Amino acid sequence: MISEGALRGYLLEEVLAWLLRSSGYEVLTAQDDGEQPPWKTLEERNHGLVVRGRGAWHQADTLGQFRFVPPFSLPVRLFVEAKFTQIKVRLSTVRNGHGVLHDVNENVMTTIATHSGPRRPRTRYRYSYAIFWTSGFSQDAQEFALAHQISLVDLSVPDFAHLRDLVRTAAKDVHTAMKALPATDLPTVNEIRNYLRGPLLNLSRQPIATEPSVTAPLGVLAESLYSRSTLGLILAFPAAPFVLGLASDDLYGFVRYALQHPTHSIRLRRLRQAGPHPLWQIRSEDDPAAYALTFGLPEQVEAWILDQETTTSSRMRWVKESMLSAMTLYWMDGDHAHTFQLRYRPQEIIAQSTGDLTSWPLADDLPHPPTA
Structure with missing residues (x-):
């Protein structure tokens, strides 16, 4: 039986997968491929979705595709892996992600000959990999991820506490219910996931031949997420x-402001605050009370950003400053995609990291933004 x-x-x-829809990613199933063998890149097997490398x-337990193709690029797909443990993610996890990523992106057979017709191109995609974590990464895992452009996303920030509690409770209740069942009646992980996808992703709920004691916590989890309408996650893309x-904790406070100021x-x-690693906060320069966004950085990623020693060449400093001068965000409103750009001065990151915190009031000193 699967561990808790x-x-x-x-x-x-x-x-x-449910949260990332707001950033323009839709979860893929084998039916979304739209191709027939030998052109298919996705298949459904006993343990779930698989991707051709x-x-x-x-x-690919969770695979999302960005709904719009960036200019001069391929359609973007994202592998999502989550670790909800009390130990740090090790190098082996990140190395496995890199191996998968390298193989699927090297699937370069552009045409396939068939006996019944002419050669035709195979659709290609640009795959990325993101690991979401609640307890941190080892140093070598961080260094490897940074070198190979595997994103590490921090879920330990306080604004995700409610989300973590919901998932922890649901997993505990499901696991407790499964322990009371005979081995022949235990649902598979794939059945549990597909059952939860029904209410979360508007997919047809897959029937599951098990006791209601197993499925009831999944329904509670879905209802709790929908009732927490302000809970959200937005992916930001710096260069x-x-x-x-x-x-x-007030996602739509940010959205309301950004819709009026798409670039600011x-x-x-x-x-x-004390913690295993520093947290960073984003506020509007012109209206700091309008919203607050927080994020965490793995230690090695932060060190890479803050490395401004005197031995660093001016060219390297210019590269870092130009890469970290803005971040782009996407927000889906139905079928319409909004693009926001948040601009900032890289020098401020250095100043804030070295203790120059006097130029900006603390979050607790700011008035709360009005609600809609």
Whole structure:
């Protein structure tokens, strides 16, 4: 039987798939491929969805595709892996992600000959990989991820506490119910995931031949997520080898402001609080009370950003400043995609990290933004 810790990770991946819809990502199933063999890139097998690589098929527990194709690029697909444990993610996890990513992106067979017709091109995609974590990464895992452009997204920030509690409770209740069942009646992980996808992703709820004691906590989880309408996660894309997962306890406070100011300047600062790693906060430069977004950075990623020693060449400093001068966010409103750009001065990151926190009031000193 699946362990409670592994079940937490699987449920968290399904919740993340629901949250990432606001950033323009739709969860894929084998039916979304639209191709027939031998052109198919997705298949459904006993343990779930698999993706065709150059050398093998790879399991993709959660795979999303960005709804719009960037200019001069391929359609973008994102592998989502979540770890909900009390130990840090090790190098082996990130190395496995890199192996999968390398193989699927090397699937370069552009045409396939068939006996019944002419050669035709195979659709290609640009795959990315993001690992979402609640307890941190080892140093070598961080360094490897940064070198190979695998994004590490922090879910330990306070704004995600409610989300973590919901997933933890659901996993515990499901696991307890499963322990009371005979082995022949235990549902598979794939059945549990597909059942939860019904209410979360508007997919047809797959029937599951098990006791209601197993499925009831999944329904409670879905209802709790929908009732928490302000809970959200937005992916921010700086011109850097990683993405940022931005959280807010009042997500729509940010959206209301950004719809009126699609491009605006922001202020960044480190929060004064104890914890395993620093947290950063984003506020509008012109209206700091309008919203607050927070994010965490793995230690090695932060060190890469803050590395401004005197030995650093001016060219390297210019590259870092130009890469980290803005971040782009996407917000889906039905079928319409809004694009926001948040601009900032890289020098502020350095100043804030070294303790110059006097130029901006603390979050507790700011008035709360009005509600809609």
